Amino acid sequence: MSERIWTAACVVIGDEILSGRTQDKNVAQLASWLNVQGIRLREVRIVPDVEAAIVEAVNALRARTDYLFTTGGIGPTHDDITVDAIAAALGVPAVVHPEARAVLAAYYETRGGLTDARLRMARVPEGADLIPNRMSGAPGIRWGNVFILAGVPHITAGMLDALTGTLEGGLPVLSRTVGAWVAESEIADLLRETEHAHPGVAIGSYPFFREGRVGANFVVRATEQTLVDTTIDALIEGLRAAGREPVDGGI
Amino acid sequence: MSERIWTAACVVIGDEILSGRTQDKNVAQLASWLNVQGIRLREVRIVPDVEAAIVEAVNALRARTDYLFTTGGIGPTHDDITVDAIAAALGVPAVVHPEARAVLAAYYETRGGLTDARLRMARVPEGADLIPNRMSGAPGIRWGNVFILAGVPHITAGMLDALTGTLEGGLPVLSRTVGAWVAESEIADLLRETEHAHPGVAIGSYPFFREGRVGANFVVRATEQTLVDTTIDALIEGLRAAGREPVDGGI
Structure with a gap:
């Protein structure tokens, strides 16, 4: 590799x-x-x-x-x-x-x-x-x-x-998103700790305001699919523990 | 000024x-x-x-x-x-x-x-x-x-x-647009000569492809309204002379 x-x-x-x-x-x-x-x-x-x-x-x-x-x-x-x-x-x-x-x-x-x-x-x-x-x-x-x-x-x-296909490149960056109706500031610790616990992963937090409520999408990026999936699983678990229902794929 | x-x-x-x-x-x-x-x-x-x-x-x-x-x-x-x-x-x-x-x-x-x-x-x-x-x-x-x-x-x-209103600025740049159903390459000379004949003006040419036809919008920019208007008049006249009906305000 x-x-x-x-x-x-x-x-x-x-x-x-x-x-x-x-x-x-x-x-x-x-x-x-x-x-x-x-x-x-x-x-x-x-x-x-x-x-x-x-x-x-x-x-x-x-x-x-x-x-x-x-x-x-x-x-x-x-x-x-x-x-x-x-x-x-x-x-x-x-x-x-x-x-x-x-x-x-x-x-x-x-x-x-x-x-x-x-x-x-x-x-x-x-x-x-x-x-x-x-x-x-x-x-x-x-x-x-x-x-x-x-x-x-x-x-x-x-x-x-x-x-397309004519330029030499490396591994594509894979990404997967999970969203929740939560203020990103509420789960900032979860995001930082989850990223820290999964070296090679970058987690982006993208807040929004819709239908009168705040929410955020969390994008996990890495070049290995299993790493992306493991990290998303950890985020889903953490969001549930915080009482915020995760939406796989983002909101 | x-x-x-x-x-x-x-x-x-x-x-x-x-x-x-x-x-x-x-x-x-x-x-x-x-x-x-x-x-x-x-x-x-x-x-x-x-x-x-x-x-x-x-x-x-x-x-x-x-x-x-x-x-x-x-x-x-x-x-x-x-x-x-x-x-x-x-x-x-x-x-x-x-x-x-x-x-x-x-x-x-x-x-x-x-x-x-x-x-x-x-x-x-x-x-x-x-x-x-x-x-x-x-x-x-x-x-x-x-x-x-x-x-x-x-x-x-x-x-x-x-x-708004708290930063010192100069004269705003004013702009006005005229469009036509014409390939910009057809009237490139008109654009260049019109810009050259009106010092202080910049003319931008923005082609598009719509409804199966090529067209372009021409944006005249300057800090003086009379200069913008005079230049637009010259473009309108030039487009008509080329047999291309100008659309004031753009297409």
Whole structure:
């Protein structure tokens, strides 16, 4: 059994997220996808459409995790500066990728032709490979450990789908949830002691307020299913002892 | 008219966001709230419940923007390490704030009393002030330009509400949207030229795919309403000239 932990980071590029106009959905889908690949998402940075900000974030994060993903800013318009910024971060020129050009030419053949604006989407940092885009014309880009994905969530999803199984990872993190109608502060000791008694486990406590009552879900995470299950059993027992009926699977 | 631009950054603290379990909602609400205060959100970092990661992000960002907000990790359980981590980042001890203790004692008087776990929520970096929490007991925390907010979105919202009008800001960024059923690549030149012809304006292009058709919304942002309106008029004229009926307000 490998002990190697594989890690990833993500840079979300886009004024629309930082202005509050758009609710980001790519972090959650990337995180879930990475879990299945056995890769842990360690940090996310959301930066504006400003080259210096993109360069700084990309260079800080690509050096410290196994994989770096970016989302957003690879379209045809003037505010799409991701490829140029990442090329600058990598210290290589941005060049037209012949295969990307061919893909776009085919895609736009019946859609008005390959204009200069559309050809922008064929540009990659020199030396890059393409990531197939099954939803629309413009491909994603891979350069070393940097993966440049779209910003529109269903296109990003298609690119992640194309990458499934191609990245080396470790053991996926397994999780199981138990919930209860209880103030988390009431059973804080139980949570801490249960985590302490089960090395290798992380227990997260997520309170909520619904139907006029407080409750919380407790998420147990580990890479071994038996460890997850043993810990959940201990929590269930502890919740019952405290007079709080556990709800397996969460509330 | 002041030219000073006020800026903010945000550190979202929580394994649950990085694992994909929870969709973050605080960035969007903080961003919208900051816009109204005349403060621009410049960067967001999402970090795990790990002290070193929190310290690094807080110290990097509090030095470079006027205000730093954190969300998450201020509850009563073992995984709530935000206060200790930020105290470490600030180089001060974490201490019980007498007023926070009184607030919690009153809140829990009819809810089982102030246990050790609950008293954890009265701890602040030494020298901090409190931010009222109208939703539940535990207050938010202000220390210098650092604002420590809850992770549960409706509690965060209440804390932001309590801060409304208390932070110095500049001119709010105004925005207006026009949409069209058009591939953004078709009118990329129009967007770039219109932005170029209206200094002080930023135009964002946000494509979508709906009802089997591609379209895009174009968001014009500036601090002067007349500049926003003039730019929108130019876009509307340009879209009509391209044979694409503009939809004022967006699609």
